[in-house]
Amino acid sequence: MKQVPAFFCQGVTIMKLISWNVNGLRACLAKGFIDYFKQAEADIFCIQETKLQEGQVQLDLGEEYRQFWNYALQKGYSGTAVFSRIEPLSVRYGLEEETEPEGRIITLEYDSFYLVNVYTPNARRDLSRLEFRLEWEERFRSYLLQLDAHKPVVVCGDLNVAHQEIDLKNAKSNRGNSGFTPQERDKMTRLLDSGFTDTFRHLYPERADAYTWWSNMPKVRERNVGWRIDYFLVSSKLIPCLVDAQIDAAVLGSDHCPVVLEIAYQPKSSVLPVST
Numbered sequence: 001m002k003q004v005p006a007f008f009c010q011g012v013t014i015m016k017l018i019s020w021n022v023n024g025l026r027a028c029l030a031k032g033f034i035d036y037f038k039q040a041e042a043d044i045f046c047i048q049e050t051k052l053q054e055g056q057v058q059l060d061l062g063e064e065y066r067q068f069w070n071y072a073l074q075k076g077y078s079g080t081a082v083f084s085r086i087e088p089l090s091v092r093y094g095l096e097e098e099t100e101p102e103g104r105i106i107t108l109e110y111d112s113f114y115l116v117n118v119y120t121p122n123a124r125r126d127l128s129r130l131e132f133r134l135e136w137e138e139r140f141r142s143y144l145l146q147l148d149a150h151k152p153v154v155v156c157g158d159l160n161v162a163h164q165e166i167d168l169k170n171a172k173s174n175r176g177n178s179g180f181t182p183q184e185r186d187k188m189t190r191l192l193d194s195g196f197t198d199t200f201r202h203l204y205p206e207r208a209d210a211y212t213w214w215s216n217m218p219k220v221r222e223r224n225v226g227w228r229i230d231y232f233l234v235s236s237k238l239i240p241c242l243v244d245a246q247i248d249a250a251v252l253g254s255d256h257c258p259v260v261l262e263i264a265y266q267p268k269s270s271v272l273p274v275s276t
Contacts, residue, residue, distance in 0.1 A: 013265055120159045167229075
């Protein structure tokens with residue numbers, strides 16, 4: 001962790017968090033994942049859509065990182081992981097105590113906040129899973145509110161929705177499409193209205209052409225015809241702690257790019273050894 005500017009109280013550091021939908025970790029490893037991971041030097045690094053089963057990949061990330069994996073039962077599908085320099089107090093897989101067969105959620109409890117890494121279900125192109133998606137959103141919001149009642153929450157991941165028209169290139173032609181239906185957008189609005197903040201949009205309310213996902217169709221990414229569907233959300237009580245939120249759009253290796261959050265943090269629990 002690097003030292004924060006002088007306007008933060010003594011003893012507080014900047015914690016760097018990264019979230020990336022890698023769209024298949026084995027493929028991403030062949031496209032420079034480790035190089036980016038080492039260069040980024042995140043304190044907490046979250047990934048979604050690992051598409052792995054246990055034992056298929058052995059990652060050597062260094063002794064300073066603990067690894068936490070949530071695998072989907074279905075092979076080559078979904079899955080999440082968190083790599084953390086900070087020792088968590090507890091780790092939970094899925095919503096509350098239920099089993100979570102698609103491996104979509106990992107919650108790490110730290111001394112002063114919860115981290116929730118999530119890969120939100122896609123409604124599918126034909127919207128055949130929209131009803132499931134909307135029901136899942138309600139359970140997820142309820143879960144976050146339960147956590148927030150105890151300590152602040154940092155949520156990251158692929159939320160599979162462009163919230164506002166500024167969050168995708170072609171809003172008019174995509175109205176009603178998966179990821180930009182009124183129902184999905186309303187669920188995001190309701191979540192934010194429940195006491196959570198979209199960190200990037202809070203810090204950069206007018207920044208357009210800032211996207212995190214691009215179709216694999218030819219020249220789409222080169223022309224930056226994208227969607228912003230990967231987020232860091234925080235409990236609104238953490239707004240004074242925000243330092244910066246960025247999108248690493250130049251990083252390849254997936255059809256998504258990494259998103260970055262820097263937040264002021266005063267550690268109390270044990271921290272794993274960090275190279276300097």
